[in-house]
Amino acid sequence: MQGCAGNAAVREHGAPLTPAEREATWLGQWARLSGSAHPGKSGFALLSSGQDAFSLRVLLSEQADRRLDIQTYLMGDGQTTRALLHRLLGAAERGVEVRLLIDDIGAVGQGRQLAALDSHPNVQVRVYNALSVGRGTLTGRVLASAPQAARQHRRMHNKLWIADDALAIVGGRNLGDEYYSASEPRNFTDLDLLALGPVVDALSQSFHLYWNHGLAQPIGRYHQVDEGAWQALLASLAEWFETSIDSPYFADLRQRYADIEQGPLVGKLHWGEGVALWDPPGKPAWRGRPAFGRTMAGALLDQVGEPSERLTLVSAYFVPGRQGTRLLTELAEAGVEVEIFTNALEATDVPVVHGAYQARREALLDSGVALYEMRAEHEPDADIGFSVGSSASALHIKALGIDADRVFVGSPNADPRSVWWNTEVGVLVTSQGLANEFQRLTEIGKSPALSYRVGRTPSGRLYWQALVQGESVELLREPGSLWRHGGAGVSRLLRLEPLL
Numbered sequence: 009m010q011g012c013a014g015n016a017a018v019r020e021h022g023a024p025l026t027p028a029e030r031e032a033t034w035l036g037q038w039a040r041l042s043g044s045a046h047p048g049k050s051g052f053a054l055l056s057s058g059q060d061a062f063s064l065r066v067l068l069s070e071q072a073d074r075r076l077d078i079q080t081y082l083m084g085d086g087q088t089t090r091a092l093l094h095r096l097l098g099a100a101e102r103g104v105e106v107r108l109l110i111d112d113i114g115a116v117g118q119g120r121q122l123a124a125l126d127s128h129p130n131v132q133v134r135v136y137n138a139l140s141v142g143r144g145t146l147t148g149r150v151l152a153s154a155p156q157a158a159r160q161h162r163r164m165h166n167k168l169w170i171a172d173d174a175l176a177i178v179g180g181r182n183l184g185d186e187y188y189s190a191s192e193p194r195n196f197t198d199l200d201l202l203a204l205g206p207v208v209d210a211l212s213q214s215f216h217l218y219w220n221h222g223l224a225q226p227i228g229r230y231h232q233v234d235e236g237a238w239q240a241l242l243a244s245l246a247e248w249f250e251t252s253i254d255s256p257y258f259a260d261l262r263q264r265y266a267d268i269e270q271g272p273l274v275g276k277l278h279w280g281e282g283v284a285l286w287d288p289p290g291k292p293a294w295r296g297r298p299a300f301g302r303t304m305a306g307a308l309l310d311q312v313g314e315p316s317e318r319l320t321l322v323s324a325y326f327v328p329g330r331q332g333t334r335l336l337t338e339l340a341e342a343g344v345e346v347e348i349f350t351n352a353l354e355a356t357d358v359p360v361v362h363g364a365y366q367a368r369r370e371a372l373l374d375s376g377v378a379l380y381e382m383r384a385e386h387e388p389d390a391d392i393g394f395s396v397g398s399s400a401s402a403l404h405i406k407a408l409g410i411d412a413d414r415v416f417v418g419s420p421n422a423d424p425r426s427v428w429w430n431t432e433v434g435v436l437v438t439s440q441g442l443a444n445e446f447q448r449l450t451e452i453g454k455s456p457a458l459s460y461r462v463g464r465t466p467s468g469r470l471y472w473q474a475l476v477q478g479e480s481v482e483l484l485r486e487p488g489s490l491w492r493h494g495g496a497g498v499s500r501l502l503r504l505e506p507l508l
Contacts (some may be wrong), residue, residue: 025074025173027137033073033172039204044276050205050444052435054417056449058189059261061181061200062088064274067108068171071096075105077215079168079433081419082114084184086191086276087252092183093125094245097238100130105221107131109219114182115150119362122227124237131238134224134267136164137292143230160294161507164223165430167419168215176203176211178435179417184489190257193347195406197382197453199322201417201435202301204276206280207333214286214433221289283311285418287431297428304434305420305427311436312410318345319408323401326350327364327423327508328372337375348372349453351383352460352472353488353496355402361423361508362492364500367497369462369470379462380454383487389474406434409447413440456480460487486497 030036032165059358059449069076069092075100100106105278108125112135115122118338126133144153170179179200186189187198218224223504252258287304287314300306326348328336340346356362373379384401402505406426408416418434420426437443456475460483461472472483486493499508 011215024209026227029074030173031369033174033323035068035073035172035174036070039174039208041145045398046205048206048277050203050207050283050437051279052437052439053202053274053277054171054442054445054449055177055179055202055274057183058187058195058198058290058475060274061177061198062188062190063094064202064262065092065169066095066177066179068169068177069099070105071421072099072171074172075167075170075213076108077107077109077170077173077219079109079164079166079215079218080114080182081165081167082182083110083118084182084186085118086185087257088185088188089256090182090245090248092257094249095130097125097128097245100128101242101376105130105132105236107215107219108133109136109164109215111147111316115143116146117144119227119231120233121144121241122365123233124241125232126227126238127235128238129147129203133227134219135227135230136218137223138225138230140230140335147261152251154315158295159292162429163431164218164289164292165419165426166214166218166286168433170208170215171213172400173208173212174204174377177201177207178203178211178419178433180404180419182378183363188363189352195401196324197401197405199407199417199449201437203282203435204277205279205282205439207435210284210351211433211435213287214284218287218289218431221293223289228392236333240255258430274443276443278439278445280437284433285311285436286433287432291431292429300427303427304432308416308434308436309318309332312408312414314418315339315344315410317411318347318409319411320349320447321346321422322349322403322405322407322409322450322453323422323424324351324404324406325356325361325423325508327361327366327425327505328384329424329505330366331450332422333368333371336377340372340376345378346376347378347380347450349380349382349450351403352383353486353492355382355384356492357402359488359492360499360504361493363496364408364423364505365507366496367500370464371383373462373464373470381460381462381472382453383459383474387478403453407446409443409450411443413443415443417448423508425508429507433481 030451075097115135142148180198183185186196443488458473460474
């Protein structure tokens, strides 16, 4: 579940680049020079702005010389996805080897476009844990999955973007407008980690293992297109880009980076030790629930150990279960400052998951755990810190802050699905500077203009404290529509917690 790329005398096709090959690229040289004053360390930067996260992916696509490796759970249609596909085909035309690995559920309805992309001589597209039927619509896919439900509900949830085996982006963002502050009326508040240095070797190795696993199948096995289909795709993307270049989103990007006070796309690099962690790629095909020690979550817990001062957990979907609740309450009762930051019922896109969290909320509060829930609408003048592009948002971050010097950023939520059923990837960093930056971001997120602080009255009743039109209020009914409350209630009624 963790490792570094080896240096084979003869590199097989698609294997991680050798050090000499990597350093022959512009990005490889930049990474080497950046790290020359920090031997043995890796460099890291947090990407909290959706606009910056998108622009950096574009930049890496344009600067890559040898290879772009992209691993994603979902790929939605939209202006950011089309722009990135346009850049990827442009890179392929320059001779860059492009490899896209997407979970098969995220490829539903996009088979012909992905096959057209794959038809380019320098592009390969593979789908993970695939089905040969029901590929046109999500409804058809769900029905086709029923006979293999024990395996088909397990998905590859990893998100990676690696350029020339020199720079990597890992975190919560899939491909889609809502992850890059380009969607209206609602976007995700998300977080990525940019990495360079030795840890990228390990992340490249993780991609290589998934790419070459039997569960990763060429898209051409399921969708046939003409040999030159990529040319028509490139032409249509180029035509779309010409007519969309002045869209409000792209115009805002140009203005954002033309402003000298905006500063560089990537801020200060923090140097430290990085450990890349990932689930074994064959996990979706395992029978039954795996042993905890075989999962990425188990490896992460071993690496983290027991916090001594502080634990900050940020998770879009928070389902601690019985064991997780016990672990968190024991830490809080031992004097560790434990803070949980998740979505409010009114903000979550999956109310049924929130229902499982509701069942554990009082026990967490009673032990001293602090609970913050992100609101669906923030106050108009709030300094949000995270760029979401509109007043409506939902949390999508998956991160941990441990004591004063460690941060984990990756793809897993704090829920049973991420632990037992899906595959995940992330990086644990030891760097006080990065930990301080992460803590500053979470402090902004906990602001009453952005989030509810959940508490209990002396009589034991729950309340949600927030700032509304400049006034501090305590709501005694959990904010959220009737259907959201109903969805959360179904989760508790049917005891769905182990599957969420």
